[in-house]
Amino acid sequence: MADRPRSRQIVDAARELLETEGADALTMRRIADRLGIRAPSLYKHFPDKQAVEAELIAQGLAEMADAQEAAVAAEPGQPLVALGAAYREYALAHPHLYRLMTAGPLPRHLLPDGLEARAALPLVKAVPDEHRARAVWAFAHGMVILELDGRFPPDADLDPAWRVGMATFST
Amino acid sequence: MADRPRSRQIVDAARELLETEGADALTMRRIADRLGIRAPSLYKHFPDKQAVEAELIAQGLAEMADAQEAAVAAEPGQPLVALGAAYREYALAHPHLYRLMTAGPLPRHLLPDGLEARAALPLVKAVPDEHRARAVWAFAHGMVILELDGRFPPDADLDPAWRVGMATFST
DNA sequence: CCTCCTTGGCTAACGGCGTTAGCTAGACAG
C-alpha cells in the first residue's frame, strides 16, 4: 500500500504542505486539494491520517540517519561534535518535520522495522555507554526543540551553548 | 478579568480536565460542562481558549519556580543535582501540564511580567555562565520530554542518564 | 418606584476538522 504511485503522491503532497505551511496546514482536505481530489478519496490509500504522518516520520528518521552517518564519516576525529552539528542542521532545515518526528509518542507499529535503531546508531557508536548516550541525545533534542520553539531569549547566541554541552560530554 | 471568582472556576475546571484526561480533553465544551454552563458563556470571561491555556501555563511556571527554589534551599551543597531532581519530579507529576507549558511557543504577552524569569532564576544562580545554563536546561528538558513521550526504550533506567548528565555539567 | 445598563447566561449557527457510508464510472479478467 505504501509504495503505490498514488500513495507516494499523497505523501509528497503532505510533506510539501507540512514543510512550507506547518502542522496546521497538514489536513486531509488540504492534501487532497493538492492532488485535485476530495478528502474521502485519500482513505482508499491510507487508513487514516496517522498513517500518512507515519510515512513522513519515517522519511525524516531516514534522512536524519543519513545526515548523521555522513557527518561521522566526514569528521571521524570529533564524532560527537559532528553529530551534534548535523543534528541541529537537519532540524533547523526541516523544523515542522522535526517537530512531527519528535512531538508525542512514536507510532512505532507503523514504522519500518529497524529504522528507529538505525537513526540512533551513529550516536550509540560514538558514545558507547548507553546512559551517556541518552544524556547526549536529551541535550541535543532539548537544544533543538527549545530553539525551534523560540524558548531561548531572542538574542541568545546558541553556538556557545552547543559548544559547552558537546565539550562537556566529550570528556 | 483573570481573578474574578468565575474565571478562577473556569481555570480550575480546565486544569482538572488537563491533568486527569490530557490535552485532548481540554475543550471549551468540556470545561463548560464541568461548570454546568454552555461553551459560548466562557467567552464572557476569557477572550479565547489560548487565554485559558495561558493561565494554566502561568500556574505551572509558578509551581515549577516554587519547586526549584525549595530544592536549592533544601540541598544547597549540590544545587544542580537538586534542581534536576525537582525539575523531573514536577514534570512527571504533571505530565500534561508540563507538555502544555513547554510545547510550542510561549504566549509571553499573556503571562505575568517576570514569571518566566523567576522560573529560570534558580538555574541561572546555580550556573552563572549563561551558555552553560542553557545547555543544562536543554538537557533537563530533553530528558523529561523524551521520557514523557516514551521515546527511550521502555525498560531504560533513566536515573543513571540523569546522574551522568548532571555530574558532567557539575564539573 | 421606575428606568437603564451591565453581567452572565442562553440558542443557533458558521466554517473547519477527521472520518464513514454508500454510490458509480471505468478498467480489466475470465
Next chain:
DNA sequence: CTGTCTAGCTAACGCCGTTAGCCAAGGAGG
C-alpha cells in the same frame, strides 16, 4: 459479455473554536 476491483465522488456525522444575537436578573441613578 459479464463480473469484479479500483479509485473517485457526495452527503453526512460528531467533534472543534468561535461569533451573533437574544434575554433574565440585578444594581444604580433619578
